[in-house]
Structures are given as C-alpha cells and as structure tokens.
Amino acid sequence: MAQDSVSIGPLRLDEEHTLGEFHRLQQQAQSVDFPNGPSSCRRAFLGQMIHPRPGNSVLAWGAWVGGRPVGLCAIGVPKADQRRTADVLHFAVHPDVRRRGVGGRLLATATRHLAGLGLQKMTVFTSGPADGAGPGDAFADATGAACILRYQRMSLLIGPTRPTVDSDISVGYELLHWRGGVPSNHRVAFAEMSSRLAAEEAARSSASQTPEDFDEDKVQELYAALDAWGYRTYLTAVRHRDTGLLVGYSALGMADAHQQHASQWDTIVLPSHRGRGLGAVLKRANLSWTIDHEPELTTVATWNAAGNAAMLHVNESFGFRVDQSGALREWIL
Numbered sequence: 001m002a003q004d005s006v007s008i009g010p011l012r013l014d015e016e017h018t019l020g021e022f023h024r025l026q027q028q029a030q031s032v033d034f035p036n037g038p039s040s041c042r043r044a045f046l047g048q049m050i051h052p053r054p055g056n057s058v059l060a061w062g063a064w065v066g067g068r069p070v071g072l073c074a075i076g077v078p079k080a081d082q083r084r085t086a087d088v089l090h091f092a093v094h095p096d097v098r099r100r101g102v103g104g105r106l107l108a109t110a111t112r113h114l115a116g117l118g119l120q121k122m123t124v125f126t127s128g129p130a131d132g133a134g135p136g137d138a139f140a141d142a143t144g145a146a147c148i149l150r151y152q153r154m155s156l157l158i159g160p161t162r163p164t165v166d167s168d169i170s171v172g173y174e175l176l177h178w179r180g181g182v183p184s185n186h187r188v189a190f191a192e193m194s195s196r197l198a199a200e201e202a203a204r205s206s207a208s209q210t211p212e213d214f215d216e217d218k219v220q221e222l223y224a225a226l227d228a229w230g231y232r233t234y235l236t237a238v239r240h241r242d243t244g245l246l247v248g249y250s251a252l253g254m255a256d257a258h259q260q261h262a263s264q265w266d267t268i269v270l271p272s273h274r275g276r277g278l279g280a281v282l283k284r285a286n287l288s289w290t291i292d293h294e295p296e297l298t299t300v301a302t303w304n305a306a307g308n309a310a311m312l313h314v315n316e317s318f319g320f321r322v323d324q325s326g327a328l329r330e331w332i333l
C-alpha cells in the first residue's frame with residue numbers, strides 16, 4: 001500500500017458509529033500486541049472519548065485507507081491553564097499497515113495542533129512484553145519521546161481460596177468499603193490522599209511534572225466519569241480510630257465488558273502510618289470486597305512504578321507476578 005493512499009483527519013466525537021469502527025481497530029491492534037489480554041471494552045472506549053476526565057476535553061484524529069480506519073490518535077487536553085501537558089488516550093495503528101509512516105503522520109498532526117493551542121508537552125503510556133520493548137517504545141524512541149518513568153505490569157491469578165482480611169488489620173484501625181465512588185463526607189480526605197499519591201509519583205519521574213491536584217469536586221467528577229465509562233469501582237479505606245482520620249485507600253475497577261479481569265488502581269497509606277502492613281491489608285481487603293460482588297473474577301492487573309520498592313514488595317508478597325513492561329514517555333512540543 002502506498003503511503004499517499006492514507007488520509008488523516010479529525011474525528012467527530014458525536015458520531016458513535018464512527019467511534020465504534022475505531023474501537024474495532026483498537027481491538028484488532030490489541031489482539032496482535034497482547035493476544036492473551038482481555039479484549040478492550042467498547043463502552044469504556046466510547047465513554048473516555050465522549051465524557052472526558054474532569055477538566056479535560058478530547059481531540060482525536062483518524063487515519064483511513066480507502067474509507068477503512070487504520071489509525072487512531074486520541075488526546076486528553078487540559079481545559080484549564082495550569083497544566084501545559086496533554087495526555088495520549090489511544091494511539092494505535094492497524095498491524096497490517098505498520099512501519100509505513102501512519103503513526104508518524106498522526107503524531108505530527110496531533111502535536112502541530114496542540115502546539116498551536118499553546119500546549120508544551122504530550123505524554124503517552126507505552127506497554128510491551130516483560131522482557132523488552134514493544135512497538136510503542138520503539139516508536140516513542142524514534143520520535144524523540146523521552147522516557148520519564150518506567151513501570152512493570154503485574155498480574156495476580158485468583159485461586160479458589162478467598163483472601164482473608166479483617167483479622168490481620170493492625171489494632172487501632174478500621175476498614176470502610178465503598179462501591180461506585182467516595183461518599184461525600186470522605187471526599188476531602190480522599191482528595192488529599194490522591195493528591196499526595198500523584199505528587200509521590202511525579203517525584204519518582206525524571207521530568208519536571210506538575211502533579212495532578214484533587215479536591216472533593218474532582219473526586220466526585222472522576223468517579224462519575226468512571227461510572228459513565230461503565231466501570232464498576234470498588235474502594236476500601238482505612239481509618240485511624242483515635243483521630244477518626246482516613247489514612248489510606250485502595251481502588252480497583254472492572255470495565256463493563258469484563259467479568260473476569262479487574263484493574264488494581266491507586267493504593268496509598270499516609271507516611272505517618274506506613275510500616276504497619278496497612279498497604280497489604282488494604283489491597284487484600286479490597287480484593288475480598290470485590291470478589292463478594294464479582295464471583296467470576298480470575299485476574300487482577302496493576303502497574304507498579306519502577307523505584308516504588310514498597311509497593312513492589314506488597315504486590316509480590318500477595319502473589320502478583322510481572323508480565324509486561326511499560327513507560328511514561330513525553331514529547332516536547
């Protein structure tokens with residue numbers, strides 16, 4: 001196929017049928033890149049494009065050959081002036097047309113547009129096999145995206161034995177369980193912990209990132225967005241009995257189309273309460289809480305930032321094993 005038969009253009013986000021075609025493209029790419037992984041969820045894909053994260057809007061470009069979608073680049077663009085970085089939501093080229101410049105042309109189109117809007121950086125999360133770089137990393141290297149933080153993906157197979165929990169929580173603490181979001185009376189404390197986690201993650205990266213800041217409204221909007229994307233979310237928080245303060249939480253989500261696969265998201269314990277096993281208790285308790293409602297669950301996947309030895313240790317002790325590599329990469333526009 002000649003390169004000039006590829007056309008690139010903006011995607012309309014109000015055309016569900018067209019977006020659905022690009023979702024199929026993403027599924028086809030994933031079935032080649034990660035043949036053993038769960039198939040991408042259509043509702044989550046459409047939801048992320050149509051109902052952006054709080055404070056973001058979405059811009060997307062497609063690539064077509066003879067009317068057939070062959071490439072997609074979708075970007076989350078911050079609305080407010082505080083953050084100057086845009087984040088790639090989806091970037092995929094159909095396996096049949098790779099190494100023909102489609103990815104490069106999509107990238108050039110997106111970055112030219114974003115630079116015109118005054119954005120300074122664009123980040124992408126690449127993932128590949130555990131033992132080496134995948135096409136995303138090779139493409140990022142070739143197009144000058146610096147690696148700012150490496151990750152390992154770890155997966156846990158759920159056996160027939162359910163995790164036990166409340167018996168092993170440290171004296172002086174109690175657990176709270178929520179589904180579908182954070183109750184309004186806990187959102188301020190939850191937002192402070194989420195901001196703290198974002199700041200710790202930014203401090204691990206090699207770039208001067210402005211960490212994301214949360215407040216109670218943003219926590220509410222974020223979980224409302226996850227709900228609109230079809231995610232079933234499970235949260236467990238730990239409260240210090242003497243002070244009544246929340247001092248940690250763990251969050252997990254399952255996409256609408258997934259009954260067997262869950263994603264372990266944030267886990268944080270505030271520094272003054274670390275070293276008491278609360279991180280492991282939170283994860284185990286949240287998993288148990290999830291299994292109560294998700295009897296078909298078989299695997300949980302999580303991304304562990306390189307350098308976060310404490311979380312790596314917690315995950316390994318739990319039975320998580322590394323099965324993919326990943327990296328946060330950044331283009332300067």
Ligand SMILES: CC(C)(COP(=O)(O)OP(=O)(O)OC[C@H]1O[C@@H](n2cnc3c(N)ncnc32)[C@H](O)[C@@H]1OP(=O)(O)O)[C@@H](O)C(=O)NCCC(=O)NCCS
Nearest residue numbers: 091092093098099100101102103104124135136138139142
């Ligand atoms: C990454 C991806 C979008 C690249 O799309 P593409 O159309 O094949 O990219 P291009 O043809 O424009 O490649 C540009 C350059 O990147 C490098 N590159 C891309 N894929 C590569 C690979 N598999 N191995 C080594 N280098 C690669 C090459 O230097 C290439 O130039 P060359 O072909 O002249 O040597 C595509 O492989 C894909 O969809 N991967 C899965 C999803 C993904 O990883 N997304 C994250 C993207 S950062």
